[in-house]
Amino acid sequence: MTGPDDRQELLVVWKQPLTRQRYLIGRLWRDRAGYHFRYEHDLPRSVKDALEAGFRLLDEFPQLDGQWDSPRLFATFRRRLPPAWRLRDLRQIDLSPERAMEYFRLTGARLSTDTLEFLEPIQEEEATGEFTVRFPIAGWRYYQGDRVVHELTRGARLRLKLETDNPFDPSAIQILSPSGVLLRYVPAIYAWYIDDCVAAQDYEAVVDHIGPREDPQVRVIVRLRGSLAEAPPVRLIPAGLERYAALLR
DSSP states (O other), X not given: OOOTTOOEEEEEXXXXXXXXXXXXXXXXXXETTEEEEEEOOSSTXXXXXXXXXXXXXXXXXXXXXXXXXESSOOHHHHTTSOOGGGHHHHHHTTOOGGGXXXXXXXXXXXXXXXXXXXXXXXXXXXXXXXXXXXXXXXXXXXXXXXXXXXXXXXXXXXXXXXXXXXXXXXXXXXXXXXXXXXXXEOOHHHHHHHHHHHHTTOEEEEEXXXXXXXXXXXXXXXXXXXXXXXXXXXXXXXXXXXXGHHXXX
């Protein structure tokens, strides 16, 4: 999450309350100058699609275009930090409000009062041509994953499978347990990017973390490594890296 200028970036995702579909509405990042936010226009299932699905622009960021900058974390996101009574527990795992971006990355920072969450951007390794990303299994609560959670020890290999007949998303990708049980899906905001490597079976997907049963949205975190035969014209990567500047203007 840290770039050459100490940049940390997260994808800001909105989940449609009825369909539960995720949309990449924007990017939040921090660098030496402070915090920054902009809406994401260029990628599939981004803010314009979200607006059509019922999303409303955030009060603190009322224009679709432009960039907002602040030396402090924006109030929209600052209210997602934990209350004081939880700080002791968080410090035991080396987290504190001063490390807000890391807290958001590890927890998703969801609130019961809205449908926003944070996901990690895809990280590309220029030297190898590979990418890595971590994400929670989407839709865990709707299937029977807890019946086979004993299979999902850290490092256990998972199988990905294209679901091209999905009526909502032709890029949908199933996640299967080691014994072949359907656990649910790769979050849709990543699926369009990785579907080619899944089709080519050029990936490695493993269990990275098992979360509490009480929170199905982060019950199982997957770590995926893969490579692309041909780079897409626009990438779901940290937008501040200089080598990608021309692609993201």
